[in-house]
Amino acid sequence: MKDFSRTGARLFRITAAVLLILFLLLWGAQTLFAHRNPVFTPDYPMEDLTALLAQEQLSAADYDALFLQTGLGMPAIDALLAQGAQGREQILAIQRQFFAAPATVCAELFGLLVREDRLAPDKNGQPVWGPPMPTLEDGDVLLTYATHSMGWRHGHAGLVVDAARQKVLEAVVIGSDAAVTNLGHWRSYSNYLVLRLREKSPELQSELTTWALEHLEGVPYRLFSGLLGPKAPDPGLPGFGVQCAHLIWYAFQQFSYDVDADGGRLVTVDDLARSPLFEVVQLYGLDPRQWIY
Template structure:
Protein backbone atom coordinates (compact mmCIF):
# COMPACT_ATOMS: atom_id res chain seq x y z
CA UNK A 1 0.00 0.00 0.00
CA UNK A 2 1.41 3.43 -0.91
CA UNK A 3 2.64 5.56 1.99
CA UNK A 4 0.12 8.32 1.21
CA UNK A 5 -2.81 5.87 1.41
CA UNK A 6 -1.51 4.51 4.72
CA UNK A 7 -1.37 8.04 6.13
CA UNK A 8 -4.91 8.79 4.93
CA UNK A 9 -6.17 5.53 6.46
CA UNK A 10 -4.43 6.34 9.73
CA UNK A 11 -5.97 9.83 9.75
CA UNK A 12 -9.44 8.41 9.11
CA UNK A 13 -9.02 5.94 11.99
CA UNK A 14 -7.88 8.71 14.36
CA UNK A 15 -10.84 10.88 13.37
CA UNK A 16 -13.16 7.92 13.84
CA UNK A 17 -11.81 7.26 17.34
CA UNK A 18 -12.13 10.95 18.20
CA UNK A 19 -15.70 11.05 16.92
CA UNK A 20 -16.55 7.90 18.89
CA UNK A 21 -15.06 9.43 22.03
CA UNK A 22 -17.06 12.64 21.57
CA UNK A 23 -20.28 10.66 21.02
CA UNK A 24 -19.57 8.55 24.13
CA UNK A 25 -19.01 11.67 26.24
CA UNK A 26 -22.22 13.27 24.95
CA UNK A 27 -24.21 10.11 25.66
CA UNK A 28 -22.75 9.95 29.19
CA UNK A 29 -23.60 13.59 29.82
CA UNK A 30 -27.14 13.08 28.55
CA UNK A 31 -27.55 10.04 30.81
CA UNK A 32 -26.47 12.17 33.78
CA UNK A 33 -28.91 14.87 32.60
CA UNK A 34 -31.72 12.29 32.47
CA UNK A 35 -30.86 10.92 35.92
CA UNK A 36 -30.78 14.38 37.48
CA UNK A 37 -34.10 15.43 35.96
CA UNK A 38 -36.03 12.23 36.60
CA UNK A 39 -34.76 11.03 39.95
CA UNK A 40 -34.18 14.43 41.48
CA UNK A 41 -37.82 15.30 40.88
CA UNK A 42 -38.50 17.32 44.02
CA UNK A 43 -36.77 18.70 47.11
CA UNK A 44 -37.27 17.26 50.59
CA UNK A 45 -35.61 18.98 53.60
CA UNK A 46 -32.52 17.13 54.76
CA UNK A 47 -32.45 18.61 58.24
CA UNK A 48 -34.61 17.48 61.17
CA UNK A 49 -38.23 18.50 61.52
CA UNK A 50 -38.34 20.88 64.48
CA UNK A 51 -41.10 21.58 66.98
CA UNK A 52 -42.36 24.99 65.83
CA UNK A 53 -45.37 25.14 68.17
CA UNK A 54 -43.54 27.35 70.65
CA UNK A 55 -42.76 29.86 67.91
CA UNK A 56 -46.34 29.92 66.66
CA UNK A 57 -47.63 30.66 70.17
CA UNK A 58 -45.86 34.03 70.14
CA UNK A 59 -48.00 37.09 69.57
CA UNK A 60 -45.26 38.74 67.52
CA UNK A 61 -42.68 36.92 65.42
CA UNK A 62 -39.13 38.12 64.80
CA UNK A 63 -37.22 38.09 61.54
CA UNK A 64 -35.35 35.02 62.79
CA UNK A 65 -38.67 33.30 63.56
CA UNK A 66 -39.97 33.91 60.03
CA UNK A 67 -36.71 32.69 58.51
CA UNK A 68 -36.82 29.49 60.58
CA UNK A 69 -40.48 28.88 59.78
CA UNK A 70 -39.77 29.28 56.07
CA UNK A 71 -37.12 26.56 56.23
CA UNK A 72 -39.50 24.31 58.15
CA UNK A 73 -42.69 24.89 56.14
CA UNK A 74 -41.92 26.62 52.83
CA UNK A 75 -44.22 29.45 53.93
CA UNK A 76 -43.02 33.05 53.71
CA UNK A 77 -43.77 35.82 56.19
CA UNK A 78 -46.68 36.86 53.98
CA UNK A 79 -48.23 33.39 54.10
CA UNK A 80 -47.54 32.87 57.83
CA UNK A 81 -49.21 36.18 58.68
CA UNK A 82 -52.25 35.39 56.52
CA UNK A 83 -52.68 31.97 58.11
CA UNK A 84 -52.39 33.42 61.62
CA UNK A 85 -55.36 35.71 60.98
CA UNK A 86 -57.69 32.69 61.31
CA UNK A 87 -58.38 30.77 64.50
CA UNK A 88 -57.06 27.50 63.04
CA UNK A 89 -54.13 29.12 61.23
CA UNK A 90 -51.41 27.66 63.45
CA UNK A 91 -52.94 24.20 63.08
CA UNK A 92 -52.79 24.54 59.29
CA UNK A 93 -49.16 25.68 59.45
CA UNK A 94 -48.25 22.61 61.51
CA UNK A 95 -50.02 20.37 59.02
CA UNK A 96 -48.14 22.01 56.13
CA UNK A 97 -44.88 21.44 57.99
CA UNK A 98 -45.62 17.72 58.35
CA UNK A 99 -46.27 17.39 54.62
CA UNK A 100 -43.23 19.52 53.79
CA UNK A 101 -40.94 16.90 55.33
CA UNK A 102 -42.55 13.86 53.71
CA UNK A 103 -40.90 12.15 50.75
CA UNK A 104 -43.65 11.24 48.31
CA UNK A 105 -44.01 8.64 45.63
CA UNK A 106 -44.46 10.11 42.18
CA UNK A 107 -46.73 9.06 39.34
CA UNK A 108 -45.52 9.94 35.83
CA UNK A 109 -48.18 10.46 33.17
CA UNK A 110 -47.24 10.52 29.49
CA UNK A 111 -49.07 13.56 28.07
CA UNK A 112 -47.72 12.93 24.57
CA UNK A 113 -44.81 10.92 23.09
CA UNK A 114 -42.33 13.49 24.38
CA UNK A 115 -43.82 15.15 27.49
CA UNK A 116 -44.35 13.77 30.99
CA UNK A 117 -46.28 15.26 33.91
CA UNK A 118 -45.71 14.21 37.52
CA UNK A 119 -48.24 13.94 40.34
CA UNK A 120 -48.05 12.91 44.00
CA UNK A 121 -49.10 9.40 44.98
CA UNK A 122 -50.35 8.57 48.48
CA UNK A 123 -51.20 4.93 49.21
CA UNK A 124 -51.16 4.19 45.49
CA UNK A 125 -53.65 6.92 44.53
CA UNK A 126 -53.24 10.42 43.13
CA UNK A 127 -53.46 12.88 45.99
CA UNK A 128 -54.25 16.56 46.45
CA UNK A 129 -51.36 16.57 48.88
CA UNK A 130 -50.31 20.21 48.90
CA UNK A 131 -52.07 22.55 51.31
CA UNK A 132 -51.95 25.91 49.63
CA UNK A 133 -51.44 29.27 51.25
CA UNK A 134 -54.22 31.80 50.55
CA UNK A 135 -53.87 33.12 46.99
CA UNK A 136 -54.80 36.50 45.52
CA UNK A 137 -55.68 37.69 42.05
CA UNK A 138 -52.55 38.10 39.96
CA UNK A 139 -50.55 35.48 41.85
CA UNK A 140 -48.42 33.20 39.69
CA UNK A 141 -48.37 29.45 40.30
CA UNK A 142 -45.29 27.51 39.22
CA UNK A 143 -44.28 23.87 38.97
CA UNK A 144 -41.30 22.11 37.42
CA UNK A 145 -43.07 18.75 37.54
CA UNK A 146 -43.38 18.39 33.78
CA UNK A 147 -40.65 17.81 31.25
CA UNK A 148 -40.12 17.21 27.55
CA UNK A 149 -37.27 14.97 26.42
CA UNK A 150 -36.15 15.16 30.07
CA UNK A 151 -35.85 18.97 30.02
CA UNK A 152 -37.77 20.32 33.01
CA UNK A 153 -39.36 23.35 31.42
CA UNK A 154 -42.17 23.28 33.99
CA UNK A 155 -45.51 25.04 33.81
CA UNK A 156 -47.16 28.17 35.21
CA UNK A 157 -50.58 29.78 35.55
CA UNK A 158 -52.03 33.07 36.78
CA UNK A 159 -54.82 33.38 39.36
CA UNK A 160 -57.68 35.35 37.80
CA UNK A 161 -60.37 34.68 40.42
CA UNK A 162 -58.96 33.90 43.86
CA UNK A 163 -62.38 33.60 45.51
CA UNK A 164 -63.57 30.92 43.09
CA UNK A 165 -60.13 29.32 42.76
CA UNK A 166 -59.75 29.90 39.01
CA UNK A 167 -56.52 30.19 37.03
CA UNK A 168 -55.80 31.00 33.39
CA UNK A 169 -53.33 28.66 31.71
CA UNK A 170 -51.86 27.84 28.32
CA UNK A 171 -51.38 24.08 28.36
CA UNK A 172 -50.17 22.02 25.40
CA UNK A 173 -49.60 22.19 21.63
CA UNK A 174 -52.89 22.06 19.75
CA UNK A 175 -54.88 23.65 22.60
CA UNK A 176 -56.00 27.17 23.45
CA UNK A 177 -55.53 29.01 26.74
CA UNK A 178 -58.35 28.19 29.14
CA UNK A 179 -59.43 28.56 32.76
CA UNK A 180 -58.59 25.81 35.21
CA UNK A 181 -59.58 24.87 38.76
CA UNK A 182 -56.77 25.78 41.12
CA UNK A 183 -57.08 22.44 42.91
CA UNK A 184 -55.07 20.78 40.11
CA UNK A 185 -51.96 22.45 41.52
CA UNK A 186 -52.26 20.47 44.76
CA UNK A 187 -51.21 17.30 42.94
CA UNK A 188 -47.78 18.48 41.76
CA UNK A 189 -44.62 17.34 43.62
CA UNK A 190 -43.20 20.84 43.05
CA UNK A 191 -45.21 23.99 43.63
CA UNK A 192 -44.57 27.67 44.18
CA UNK A 193 -46.69 30.82 44.61
CA UNK A 194 -45.17 34.11 43.44
CA UNK A 195 -46.60 37.56 44.16
CA UNK A 196 -45.53 40.93 42.77
CA UNK A 197 -43.72 42.96 45.43
CA UNK A 198 -44.60 46.47 46.60
CA UNK A 199 -47.86 46.69 44.63
CA UNK A 200 -51.37 47.18 45.99
CA UNK A 201 -54.02 44.56 45.34
CA UNK A 202 -55.97 46.88 43.04
CA UNK A 203 -53.17 46.76 40.49
CA UNK A 204 -52.94 42.97 40.75
CA UNK A 205 -56.71 42.75 40.23
CA UNK A 206 -56.31 44.80 37.05
CA UNK A 207 -53.56 42.48 35.77
CA UNK A 208 -55.68 39.41 36.46
CA UNK A 209 -58.71 41.00 34.78
CA UNK A 210 -56.65 41.95 31.71
CA UNK A 211 -55.39 38.38 31.38
CA UNK A 212 -58.91 36.94 31.68
CA UNK A 213 -60.37 39.32 29.07
CA UNK A 214 -57.53 39.46 26.54
CA UNK A 215 -55.36 36.34 26.82
CA UNK A 216 -57.92 33.52 27.02
CA UNK A 217 -58.74 31.42 23.97
CA UNK A 218 -55.38 31.96 22.25
CA UNK A 219 -53.65 29.10 20.44
CA UNK A 220 -50.65 27.50 22.12
CA UNK A 221 -47.23 28.20 20.63
CA UNK A 222 -44.04 26.59 21.95
CA UNK A 223 -41.69 29.44 21.00
CA UNK A 224 -44.13 32.32 21.39
CA UNK A 225 -42.46 35.73 20.98
CA UNK A 226 -43.03 38.55 23.41
CA UNK A 227 -45.20 41.39 22.15
CA UNK A 228 -44.02 44.82 23.22
CA UNK A 229 -47.07 46.62 21.84
CA UNK A 230 -50.75 46.36 22.70
CA UNK A 231 -51.55 43.96 19.86
CA UNK A 232 -53.16 40.72 20.93
CA UNK A 233 -50.73 37.79 20.52
CA UNK A 234 -51.64 35.19 17.90
CA UNK A 235 -49.98 32.38 19.84
CA UNK A 236 -48.80 32.04 23.43
CA UNK A 237 -47.40 29.56 25.92
CA UNK A 238 -47.90 29.46 29.67
CA UNK A 239 -45.07 31.80 30.67
CA UNK A 240 -45.31 34.18 27.71
CA UNK A 241 -49.03 34.65 28.43
CA UNK A 242 -48.31 35.71 32.01
CA UNK A 243 -45.40 37.91 30.93
CA UNK A 244 -47.76 39.62 28.45
CA UNK A 245 -50.32 40.40 31.15
CA UNK A 246 -47.73 41.96 33.43
CA UNK A 247 -45.88 43.79 30.66
CA UNK A 248 -49.11 45.53 29.67
CA UNK A 249 -48.90 47.30 33.04
CA UNK A 250 -45.20 48.09 32.76
CA UNK A 251 -43.67 45.08 34.56
CA UNK A 252 -41.04 43.07 32.70
CA UNK A 253 -41.07 39.89 34.78
CA UNK A 254 -38.61 37.95 32.60
CA UNK A 255 -35.73 37.17 34.94
CA UNK A 256 -33.07 37.07 32.22
CA UNK A 257 -34.64 39.52 29.71
CA UNK A 258 -34.08 37.05 26.85
CA UNK A 259 -35.90 36.67 23.55
CA UNK A 260 -38.24 34.07 25.04
CA UNK A 261 -39.59 33.64 28.55
CA UNK A 262 -39.90 30.35 30.45
CA UNK A 263 -41.39 29.41 33.84
CA UNK A 264 -37.88 29.38 35.32
CA UNK A 265 -37.35 32.95 34.05
CA UNK A 266 -40.42 34.06 36.01
CA UNK A 267 -39.13 32.27 39.10
CA UNK A 268 -35.83 34.17 38.81
CA UNK A 269 -37.41 37.62 38.52
CA UNK A 270 -36.51 40.03 41.33
CA UNK A 271 -39.97 41.60 41.05
CA UNK A 272 -41.63 38.71 42.88
CA UNK A 273 -41.71 37.46 46.41
CA UNK A 274 -42.18 33.78 47.19
CA UNK A 275 -45.41 33.25 49.12
CA UNK A 276 -45.09 29.47 49.36
CA UNK A 277 -42.72 26.84 48.05
CA UNK A 278 -42.95 23.05 48.06
CA UNK A 279 -40.55 20.65 46.39
CA UNK A 280 -38.20 23.49 45.38
CA UNK A 281 -34.94 24.07 47.29
CA UNK A 282 -35.76 27.09 49.50
CA UNK A 283 -32.48 28.82 48.64
CA UNK A 284 -32.89 28.50 44.87
CA UNK A 285 -35.50 30.09 42.56
CA UNK A 286 -35.81 26.97 40.36
Protein backbone atom coordinates in the same frame (compact mmCIF):
# COMPACT_ATOMS: atom_id res chain seq x y z
CA MET B 1 -33.61 -8.78 -8.31
CA LYS B 2 -31.92 -10.56 -5.39
CA ASP B 3 -29.48 -7.64 -4.95
CA PHE B 4 -32.42 -5.23 -4.86
CA SER B 5 -34.18 -7.33 -2.22
CA ARG B 6 -31.02 -7.57 -0.13
CA THR B 7 -30.50 -3.81 -0.36
CA GLY B 8 -34.10 -3.19 0.70
CA ALA B 9 -33.79 -5.56 3.64
CA ARG B 10 -30.52 -3.92 4.69
CA LEU B 11 -32.10 -0.44 4.55
CA PHE B 12 -35.04 -1.71 6.58
CA ARG B 13 -32.73 -3.10 9.28
CA ILE B 14 -30.71 0.12 9.38
CA THR B 15 -33.86 2.25 9.62
CA ALA B 16 -35.26 0.02 12.35
CA ALA B 17 -31.98 0.22 14.27
CA VAL B 18 -31.88 4.03 13.99
CA LEU B 19 -35.49 4.30 15.18
CA LEU B 20 -34.76 1.97 18.08
CA ILE B 21 -31.72 4.03 19.10
CA LEU B 22 -33.74 7.26 18.89
CA PHE B 23 -36.49 5.70 20.98
CA LEU B 24 -34.00 4.54 23.61
CA LEU B 25 -32.39 7.99 23.72
CA LEU B 26 -35.81 9.61 24.14
CA TRP B 27 -36.78 7.10 26.81
CA GLY B 28 -33.51 7.70 28.63
CA ALA B 29 -33.99 11.47 28.54
CA GLN B 30 -37.60 11.28 29.73
CA THR B 31 -37.07 8.71 32.48
CA LEU B 32 -33.45 8.72 33.61
CA PHE B 33 -32.04 12.17 32.84
CA ALA B 34 -35.23 14.05 33.77
CA HIS B 35 -35.32 12.25 37.12
CA ARG B 36 -31.61 12.39 37.91
CA ASN B 37 -32.46 14.57 40.93
CA PRO B 38 -35.03 13.08 43.33
CA VAL B 39 -38.10 14.97 44.50
CA PHE B 40 -37.02 17.30 47.29
CA THR B 41 -37.80 16.44 50.88
CA PRO B 42 -35.99 18.32 53.65
CA ASP B 43 -32.56 16.92 54.54
CA TYR B 44 -32.68 18.78 57.85
CA PRO B 45 -34.69 17.91 60.98
CA MET B 46 -38.33 18.79 61.51
CA GLU B 47 -38.62 21.18 64.46
CA ASP B 48 -41.33 22.00 67.00
CA LEU B 49 -42.80 25.35 65.90
CA THR B 50 -45.21 25.81 68.81
CA ALA B 51 -43.14 28.39 70.70
CA LEU B 52 -42.19 30.27 67.54
CA LEU B 53 -45.81 30.58 66.42
CA ALA B 54 -46.82 31.86 69.86
CA GLN B 55 -44.54 34.91 69.62
CA GLU B 56 -46.23 38.28 69.27
CA GLN B 57 -43.67 39.47 66.73
CA LEU B 58 -41.45 37.59 64.29
CA SER B 59 -37.97 38.59 63.17
CA ALA B 60 -36.49 38.06 59.71
CA ALA B 61 -34.67 35.01 61.08
CA ASP B 62 -37.97 33.66 62.43
CA TYR B 63 -39.62 33.99 59.01
CA ASP B 64 -36.67 32.19 57.41
CA ALA B 65 -36.95 29.39 59.97
CA LEU B 66 -40.67 29.01 59.29
CA PHE B 67 -40.02 29.06 55.54
CA LEU B 68 -37.51 26.22 55.87
CA GLN B 69 -39.93 24.21 58.00
CA THR B 70 -43.16 24.76 56.06
CA GLY B 71 -42.45 26.26 52.64
CA LEU B 72 -44.65 29.21 53.65
CA GLY B 73 -43.27 32.67 52.91
CA MET B 74 -43.87 35.79 54.96
CA PRO B 75 -47.18 36.74 53.25
CA ALA B 76 -48.66 33.30 53.96
CA ILE B 77 -47.37 33.14 57.54
CA ASP B 78 -48.79 36.57 58.36
CA ALA B 79 -52.16 35.74 56.81
CA LEU B 80 -52.46 32.45 58.70
CA LEU B 81 -51.30 33.86 62.04
CA ALA B 82 -53.98 36.54 61.70
CA GLN B 83 -56.53 33.71 61.88
CA GLY B 84 -55.45 32.80 65.41
CA ALA B 85 -55.42 29.21 66.66
CA GLN B 86 -56.95 27.85 63.46
CA GLY B 87 -54.23 29.45 61.36
CA ARG B 88 -51.48 28.12 63.63
CA GLU B 89 -52.90 24.61 63.32
CA GLN B 90 -52.92 24.94 59.55
CA ILE B 91 -49.26 25.99 59.56
CA LEU B 92 -48.39 22.87 61.58
CA ALA B 93 -50.44 20.66 59.25
CA ILE B 94 -48.64 22.11 56.23
CA GLN B 95 -45.31 21.49 57.98
CA ARG B 96 -46.17 17.79 58.35
CA GLN B 97 -46.97 17.52 54.64
CA PHE B 98 -43.85 19.48 53.73
CA PHE B 99 -41.66 16.91 55.50
CA ALA B 100 -43.49 13.83 54.18
CA ALA B 101 -41.71 11.86 51.46
CA PRO B 102 -44.27 11.41 48.66
CA ALA B 103 -44.28 8.76 45.96
CA THR B 104 -44.54 10.16 42.43
CA VAL B 105 -45.48 8.95 38.96
CA CYS B 106 -44.29 10.26 35.59
CA ALA B 107 -47.44 10.74 33.50
CA GLU B 108 -47.89 11.41 29.80
CA LEU B 109 -48.97 14.94 28.86
CA PHE B 110 -48.26 15.19 25.12
CA GLY B 111 -47.27 11.90 23.52
CA LEU B 112 -43.75 10.68 24.16
CA LEU B 113 -42.35 14.20 24.11
CA VAL B 114 -43.89 15.91 27.14
CA ARG B 115 -44.43 14.32 30.53
CA GLU B 116 -45.15 15.55 34.05
CA ASP B 117 -44.49 14.24 37.54
CA ARG B 118 -47.54 13.87 39.76
CA LEU B 119 -48.06 12.60 43.29
CA ALA B 120 -48.86 8.89 43.12
CA PRO B 121 -52.22 7.57 44.38
CA ASP B 122 -52.23 5.86 47.77
CA LYS B 123 -52.40 2.08 48.21
CA ASN B 124 -56.19 2.22 47.85
CA GLY B 125 -55.96 4.08 44.56
CA GLN B 126 -57.13 7.36 46.08
CA PRO B 127 -55.49 10.61 44.89
CA VAL B 128 -52.81 12.20 47.05
CA TRP B 129 -52.57 15.98 47.25
CA GLY B 130 -49.81 18.36 48.23
CA PRO B 131 -50.39 20.97 50.94
CA PRO B 132 -53.31 23.36 50.46
CA MET B 133 -52.69 26.91 49.27
CA PRO B 134 -54.76 28.72 51.91
CA THR B 135 -53.66 32.30 51.26
CA LEU B 136 -54.02 32.64 47.48
CA GLU B 137 -54.97 36.02 46.02
CA ASP B 138 -56.01 37.15 42.56
CA GLY B 139 -52.92 37.82 40.45
CA ASP B 140 -50.76 35.22 42.19
CA VAL B 141 -48.52 33.17 39.91
CA LEU B 142 -48.33 29.37 40.10
CA LEU B 143 -45.20 27.59 38.88
CA THR B 144 -44.07 23.98 38.80
CA TYR B 145 -40.92 22.24 37.60
CA ALA B 146 -42.78 18.93 37.27
CA THR B 147 -43.24 19.19 33.50
CA HIS B 148 -40.37 18.05 31.29
CA SER B 149 -39.59 17.39 27.63
CA MET B 150 -36.78 15.05 26.59
CA GLY B 151 -35.03 15.59 29.91
CA TRP B 152 -35.43 19.38 30.08
CA ARG B 153 -37.50 20.46 33.08
CA HIS B 154 -39.05 23.56 31.54
CA GLY B 155 -41.98 23.45 33.97
CA HIS B 156 -45.39 25.06 33.72
CA ALA B 157 -47.03 28.32 34.85
CA GLY B 158 -50.50 29.66 35.56
CA LEU B 159 -52.13 32.91 36.69
CA VAL B 160 -54.70 32.92 39.51
CA VAL B 161 -57.63 34.90 38.11
CA ASP B 162 -60.22 34.11 40.80
CA ALA B 163 -58.76 32.96 44.11
CA ALA B 164 -62.16 32.68 45.81
CA ARG B 165 -63.39 30.24 43.16
CA GLN B 166 -59.92 28.68 42.72
CA LYS B 167 -59.65 29.49 39.01
CA VAL B 168 -56.38 29.66 37.07
CA LEU B 169 -55.65 30.92 33.55
CA GLU B 170 -53.04 28.79 31.83
CA ALA B 171 -51.69 27.83 28.41
CA VAL B 172 -51.19 24.10 28.77
CA VAL B 173 -49.88 22.39 25.66
CA ILE B 174 -49.45 22.62 21.89
CA GLY B 175 -52.76 22.32 20.10
CA SER B 176 -54.82 23.90 22.87
CA ASP B 177 -55.89 27.46 23.69
CA ALA B 178 -55.24 29.33 26.93
CA ALA B 179 -58.14 28.52 29.24
CA VAL B 180 -59.42 28.93 32.79
CA THR B 181 -58.97 25.72 34.78
CA ASN B 182 -59.56 24.58 38.33
CA LEU B 183 -56.73 25.03 40.81
CA GLY B 184 -57.02 21.49 42.18
CA HIS B 185 -54.70 19.80 39.69
CA TRP B 186 -51.81 22.03 40.78
CA ARG B 187 -51.76 20.29 44.16
CA SER B 188 -51.13 16.95 42.45
CA TYR B 189 -47.83 18.12 40.95
CA SER B 190 -44.67 16.79 42.60
CA ASN B 191 -43.69 20.41 43.30
CA TYR B 192 -45.15 23.90 43.05
CA LEU B 193 -44.28 27.51 43.78
CA VAL B 194 -46.68 30.39 44.52
CA LEU B 195 -45.41 33.91 43.78
CA ARG B 196 -46.92 37.34 44.38
CA LEU B 197 -45.97 40.77 43.08
CA ARG B 198 -44.22 42.69 45.85
CA GLU B 199 -45.90 45.96 44.84
CA LYS B 200 -49.37 44.45 44.66
CA SER B 201 -52.56 46.29 45.51
CA PRO B 202 -56.22 45.22 45.32
CA GLU B 203 -56.76 47.60 42.41
CA LEU B 204 -53.79 46.25 40.43
CA GLN B 205 -54.74 42.64 41.13
CA SER B 206 -58.27 43.25 39.89
CA GLU B 207 -57.18 45.15 36.78
CA LEU B 208 -54.48 42.61 35.89
CA THR B 209 -56.73 39.55 36.14
CA THR B 210 -59.56 41.30 34.29
CA TRP B 211 -57.19 42.29 31.47
CA ALA B 212 -55.74 38.78 31.27
CA LEU B 213 -59.18 37.20 30.97
CA GLU B 214 -60.28 39.67 28.31
CA HIS B 215 -57.15 39.45 26.14
CA LEU B 216 -55.44 36.11 26.83
CA GLU B 217 -58.19 33.56 27.45
CA GLY B 218 -58.73 31.57 24.26
CA VAL B 219 -55.39 32.59 22.73
CA PRO B 220 -53.64 29.72 20.85
CA TYR B 221 -50.60 28.02 22.33
CA ARG B 222 -47.41 29.18 20.59
CA LEU B 223 -44.26 27.38 21.71
CA PHE B 224 -41.90 30.06 20.40
CA SER B 225 -43.89 33.12 21.44
CA GLY B 226 -41.54 36.02 22.10
CA LEU B 227 -38.65 34.19 20.47
CA LEU B 228 -39.84 34.50 16.88
CA GLY B 229 -41.15 37.99 16.24
CA PRO B 230 -41.84 40.78 18.77
CA LYS B 231 -41.74 39.79 22.43
CA ALA B 232 -44.90 41.81 23.17
CA PRO B 233 -46.98 41.93 19.98
CA ASP B 234 -50.49 43.35 19.80
CA PRO B 235 -52.82 40.57 21.01
CA GLY B 236 -55.22 41.45 18.21
CA LEU B 237 -52.73 40.62 15.44
CA PRO B 238 -53.15 37.41 13.41
CA GLY B 239 -50.95 34.59 14.66
CA PHE B 240 -50.72 35.95 18.21
CA GLY B 241 -50.18 33.23 20.77
CA VAL B 242 -48.53 32.46 24.10
CA GLN B 243 -46.86 29.64 25.95
CA CYS B 244 -47.41 29.25 29.69
CA ALA B 245 -44.59 31.46 31.03
CA HIS B 246 -45.03 34.04 28.26
CA LEU B 247 -48.71 34.40 29.22
CA ILE B 248 -47.67 35.42 32.74
CA TRP B 249 -45.01 37.83 31.51
CA TYR B 250 -47.33 39.35 28.91
CA ALA B 251 -50.06 40.08 31.47
CA PHE B 252 -47.69 41.78 33.92
CA GLN B 253 -45.82 43.79 31.29
CA GLN B 254 -49.11 45.41 30.30
CA PHE B 255 -48.91 47.11 33.70
CA SER B 256 -45.20 48.00 33.36
CA TYR B 257 -43.84 45.07 35.39
CA ASP B 258 -41.16 43.10 33.53
CA VAL B 259 -41.10 39.84 35.48
CA ASP B 260 -38.62 38.13 33.12
CA ALA B 261 -35.55 37.81 35.35
CA ASP B 262 -32.97 37.69 32.56
CA GLY B 263 -34.74 39.98 30.08
CA GLY B 264 -34.19 37.58 27.20
CA ARG B 265 -36.43 36.91 24.24
CA LEU B 266 -37.73 33.61 25.60
CA VAL B 267 -39.58 33.72 28.93
CA THR B 268 -39.21 30.53 30.95
CA VAL B 269 -40.67 29.28 34.20
CA ASP B 270 -37.28 29.72 35.84
CA ASP B 271 -37.13 33.35 34.64
CA LEU B 272 -40.38 33.99 36.52
CA ALA B 273 -39.21 32.06 39.58
CA ARG B 274 -36.08 34.23 39.83
CA SER B 275 -37.74 37.60 39.22
CA PRO B 276 -36.92 40.09 42.00
CA LEU B 277 -40.36 41.65 41.48
CA PHE B 278 -42.00 38.57 43.01
CA GLU B 279 -41.96 37.27 46.56
CA VAL B 280 -42.57 33.66 47.54
CA VAL B 281 -45.94 32.96 49.13
CA GLN B 282 -45.53 29.19 49.34
CA LEU B 283 -43.58 26.31 47.87
CA TYR B 284 -43.71 22.53 48.03
CA GLY B 285 -41.37 19.84 46.75
CA LEU B 286 -38.63 22.44 46.21
CA ASP B 287 -35.67 23.41 48.37
CA PRO B 288 -36.60 26.68 50.13
CA ARG B 289 -32.92 27.50 50.60
CA GLN B 290 -32.81 28.42 46.90
CA TRP B 291 -35.18 31.33 47.62
CA ILE B 292 -33.61 32.69 50.83
CA TYR B 293 -31.49 35.72 50.00
